[in-house]
Amino acid sequence: MIDELDRELRAAGVPARRRRRIRLEFEDHLACDPSADLGDPGALARQFADELGTAYARRAGFAVFVALAPFGMLTIALFLFASVRVSYPPLALTLALVVGVQLAFVGGALAALRAWRLRRLVVMPAVEAGVLVRRAGLAVVGAALTTVPLGYLASGFYPFLLTSRPLAWVTLATGTAAALLGSAAVVRAWRLRPIADGEAHDLSFDLGLNVDPWRLALGTAGAVALCITLAGVVQSDPIDGLARGLADGSLCLAGFALFGRPLGLRRQVP
Amino acid sequence: MKAEALKGHLDGLILAVVASGPAHGYAVIDALKQRSGGVFDLPEGTIYPALHRLEAEGLLASAWESASGRRRRVYRLTRSGRAALGQRRGDWQLFSQAVEEVLA
Numbered sequence: 118m119i120d121e122l123d124r125e126l127r128a129a130g131v132p133a134r135r136r137r138r139i140r141l142e143f144e145d146h147l148a149c150d151p152s153a154d155l156g157d158p159g160a161l162a163r164q165f166a167d168e169l170g171t172a173y174a175r176r177a178g179f180a181v182f183v184a185l186a187p188f189g190m191l192t193i194a195l196f197l198f199a200s201v202r203v204s205y206p207p208l209a210l211t212l213a214l215v216v217g218v219q220l221a222f223v224g225g226a227l228a229a230l231r232a233w234r235l236r237r238l239v240v241m242p243a244v245e246a247g248v249l250v251r252r253a254g255l256a257v258v259g260a261a262l263t264t265v266p267l268g269y270l271a272s273g274f275y276p277f278l279l280t281s282r283p284l285a286w287v288t289l290a291t292g293t294a295a296a297l298l299g300s301a302a303v304v305r306a307w308r309l310r311p312i313a314d315g316e317a318h319d320l321s322f323d324l325g326l327n328v329d330p331w332r333l334a335l336g337t338a339g340a341v342a343l344c345i346t347l348a349g350v351v352q353s354d355p356i357d358g359l360a361r362g363l364a365d366g367s368l369c370l371a372g373f374a375l376f377g378r379p380l381g382l383r384r385q386v387p
Numbered sequence: 388m389k390a391e392a393l394k395g396h397l398d399g400l401i402l403a404v405v406a407s408g409p410a411h412g413y414a415v416i417d418a419l420k421q422r423s424g425g426v427f428d429l430p431e432g433t434i435y436p437a438l439h440r441l442e443a444e445g446l447l448a449s450a451w452e453s454a455s456g457r458r459r460r461v462y463r464l465t466r467s468g469r470a471a472l473g474q475r476r477g478d479w480q481l482f483s484q485a486v487e488e489v490l491a
Contacts, residue, residue, distance in 0.1 A: 142412050142435060145459050149413040155432035164436040172443035
């Protein structure tokens with residue numbers, strides 16, 4: 118029975134180290150009671166994969182958020198209070214910073230939100246776990262991307278006048294540690310995923326709303342466009358405000374279309 | 388009692404057993420049987436995935452120990468596990484009182 122269980126565990130994707138431990142525990146159990154009925158090996162292996170995979174996926178969602186939160190706060194502090202732009206930075210670095218920060222924030226926040234919504238679930242469908250791990254993974258990629266321009270900034274190559282260089286180094290060190298810690302949790306969850314059938318929820322589930330996700334995206338894009346247009350009106354430049362408002366609103370919708378699947382913003386079926 | 392009927396309560400039961408003192412898998416199952424007067428007679432293997440999951444969630448911690456020349460994984464309750472057990476006890480009291488009120 119134990120050899121068969123080992124084969125089934127391997128087929129379910131349970132890592133070798135975990136399989137060895139399960140084997141030893143079951144051998145000890147049978148030594149205590151040789152007539153014990155431990156159950157069907159295939160069903161047991163699926164239960165191990167489902168329950169552990171669910172716990173790992175949820176933990177990855179929380180771990181990435183907790184690891185990235187201090188990094189996010191330090192990055193905001195650095196750019197708000199400790200730097201003065203003296204010229205435009207290279208485009209690639211600016212893009213890495215802008216995209217990285219947003220990926221880290223959106224991915225991390227959505228991963229933690231979904232993990233929180235599913236906190237009492239013993240077994241989540243494979244598709245749902247995939248969404249959680251992808252969100253956490255994108256957040257880690259975003260954080261790693263952000264550390265590149267931060268490294269330039271801290272080294273003094275970046276065209277920013279820093280009023281606190283130590284803060285830049287602390288931010289960079291925190292970001293690197295956060296990316297490493299987060300990636301460990303993501304890799305562990307990616308290696309052992311549940312295999313249960315079922316659908317994944319969408320963005321409206323995360324937010325506790327009962328709205329079609331596309332309507333939500335349209336509403337958000339419209340609100341962003343309106344705010345920026347109004348800001349242009351206040352600054353006596355309504356045409357520029359309208360142009361920037363439309364551009365940012367369109368970018369919101371493009372982001373939703375582009376990241377709708379990897380971030381699980383739309384409903385997903387296997 | 389069928390495993391299906393215990394769904395949703397198994398975690399609390401395991402945490403309560405381990406709260407009495409560190410125990411290995413077989414001892415947890417045996418305690419569940421004894422303390423329930425034989426009512427909770429689960430398929431024995433199904434307890435192990437739950438033990439592993441509770442450990443992955445940080446509610447249990449475990450370590451290898453030697454017993455009769457064999458290696459044995461012994462589980463103990465963590466601080467988070469104790470808090471979770473308190474929460475589950477509260478939930479259960481509320482639930483069972485409500486059911487009793489309705490059935491009475």
